[in-house]
Amino acid sequence: MADSKKILIVEDEEKIAEAIEAYLKNSGYETSRASNGRDAITIFEKKMPDLVILDLMLPEISGEEVCRHIRRTSRTPVIMLTAKVAENDRVQGLDIGADDYITKPFSPRELVARVAAILRRSSEKDPLFSKMSWNDSDLEIDIIASTVRKSGISVSLTPSEYRILLALIKHPGRTFTREELIGISLGDDYDGYDRIVDSHIKNLRSKIETDSANPQYILTVRGIGYKFGA
Numbered sequence: 324m325a326d327s328k329k330i331l332i333v334e335d336e337e338k339i340a341e342a343i344e345a346y347l348k349n350s351g352y353e354t355s356r357a358s359n360g361r362d363a364i365t366i367f368e369k370k371m372p373d374l375v376i377l378d379l380m381l382p383e384i385s386g387e388e389v390c391r392h393i394r395r396t397s398r399t400p401v402i403m404l405t406a407k408v409a410e411n412d413r414v415q416g417l418d419i420g421a422d423d424y425i426t427k428p429f430s431p432r433e434l435v436a437r438v439a440a441i442l443r444r445s446s447e448k449d450p451l452f453s454k455m456s457w458n459d460s461d462l463e464i465d466i467i468a469s470t471v472r473k474s475g476i477s478v479s480l481t482p483s484e485y486r487i488l489l490a491l492i493k494h495p496g497r498t499f500t501r502e503e504l505i506g507i508s509l510g511d512d513y514d515g516y517d518r519i520v521d522s523h524i525k526n527l528r529s530k531i532e533t534d535s536a537n538p539q540y541i542l543t544v545r546g547i548g549y550k551f552g553a
């Protein structure tokens with residue numbers, strides 16, 4: 324069930340984006356790309372990447388704005404790419420909530436090393452977030468080990484079920500549409516039969532709910548989708 328980390332690359336210069344993507348894929352990451360700020364926000368919400376590489380100078384919505392948007396809803400690490408070396412840009416980059424910045428031109432190898440360091444740091448500094456439990460340990464999730472326990476007994480989830488559960492618990496109370504959950508469960512663009520999500524949810528409930536007919540964790544939001552309700 325080991326999931327490869329997902330990285331969103333936001334960069335309008337195609338050659339740079341391609342080079343970054345090639346290096347990241349080579350290092351075992353799953354990547355998606357956006358070439359403007361608007362797409363970046365859409366893809367960020369759909370894919371919920373583990374880290375974002377974000378160019379500062381973008382058409383339409385700027386990198387700063389994208390970063391602020393990300394910070395309003397998540398703690399996902401952001402590495403800013405900037406063409407400017409000026410100190411105030413640097414500070415600005417960090418003020419808006421970026422975790423690191425890298426100045427162009429840079430070596431993709433160095434960028435990949437930074438990505439690895441930040442992902443390592445973000446999982447270490449957040450021990451609470453790596454292990455979570457609800458209702459006196461009725462439901463427990465260890466995000467680093469990718470394990471789930473119900474009433475102390477380990478349950479076996481498919482990768483799709485696990486990805487859906489993880490997305491829901493990371494944003495408790497937020498309603499996810501079926502389309503979003505399809506994107507999450509299948510990884511890449513998929514425009515198909517959205518009832519597949521219902522069947523993943525049904526299976527998940529049978530594994531983690533005490534009474535599937537009366538779920539306490541994965542709640543249905545009528546006409547829209549699902550949310551985590553514990």
Ligand code: CA
Nearest residue numbers: 335378380381
């Ligand atoms: Ca740019």
